[in-house]
Amino acid sequence: MQCIPSDTLQEFVEKARPFSRKGTVPHYIPALAKAEQTDLSVALYTKEGCVSAGDVSKRFTLQSVSKIITLALAIDDLGRTKVFEKVGMEPTGDPFNSIAKLENQTPSKPLNPMINAGALTVTHLIQGMNNEEKLERILQLVRKMANNDRITVNEYVAKSEFETANLNRSLCYFLKEHKVIDGDIEELLNLYTNQCAIELNCIDLAHIGYVLANDGINPYNGEIILSKDITRIVTTFMVTCGMYNESGEFAIKVGIPAKSGVSGAVLSSIPEKMGIGVYGPALNEKGNSIAGVRLLQSLSNQLQLNIF
C-alpha cells in the first residue's frame, strides 16, 4: 500500500522539529552518532490507509523497538510461564542499561523485558539451531509485521554496537553468574546486536504498530501474525516500560502504548485505531527521541488518541 504525504501532518512535524536541537544523538554506539540531528519523519496507518510526513526515505535501526518483537517470539516459542520465569513484569524507574537492580534484587532476575538485562534474557530464549536461524526467525516476524519482505540487518550498525557493547557484556556476565542465562555470551551479544540493527523506515514501523492495534492480525490480508494474548502482553509492556524511565510521564502526557529505541525510533500502537512510526534521532536524557515525543504529544492531543 502506498503511503500518501500529508500537508497537515507535515505541519506537526515542522512544529516539533526545532526540539531536536535540544537533544543529542547517541555516542555509545559509534554508528548511531552519524545520524542527522534534525531529521524527523512520521507515518500513520489507520483503516483509511497510510499518511506520512518528513523524509520517509530515511532508514534507521530498530534498537530497543526490537525488544517487543523478540518478546512476542519467545512467548510464542515457549509460552508465557517459561518466559516470565526468567524475566519479570515490573517497571524499574532506572535507565534502560542499568545493572543496579540485578545486584539489589533477590533472585537476580531482570525486572522486565524492555530493559537491556531483560531483553538479553529474552533473546537468549529464542529458539533455533544457531544464531543464523534465530536471527532469520526474528527478521521473518519483523517483515510480516511491517508487511515488507525486504527488511534486513544493517551490518555496519550491528558491528559497531558489538564492538563497543561492554555494558551489555557486563549485564550478560552478571546474568550468567546468577544462572538466568547460560551458554556463550559473545554468541548472545552477536544475536542481540543484530536484532537491534534491523533496519527499516517509519512507514514499516507504523505498519508494525497497526498490526498490534489490530490484535496481531494484518488488517489488509487477515493473516494472524501474533495471538491476541501475546499482542495484549506486548502492548501492556509498551505502556508500563516502553519509554524506559520516562514511561510514567509519557503515559500522562501522551497516553498511548509506545516503544522507543536509541536510534530515535518510536513505535506507537493505539488499540483498534492506528499504528504510528516516528523517527527523530536526537534523544532526550532518558534516551527517547526528543522531537518524536513532542510530535506524538501534539498528535495525541489533536486526534484525541489518549487511551486512558
Ligand code: GLN
Ligand atoms: N542496542 C541498544 C543497546 O543495547 C538498544 C538500547 C535502546 O535502544 N535503548 O544499548
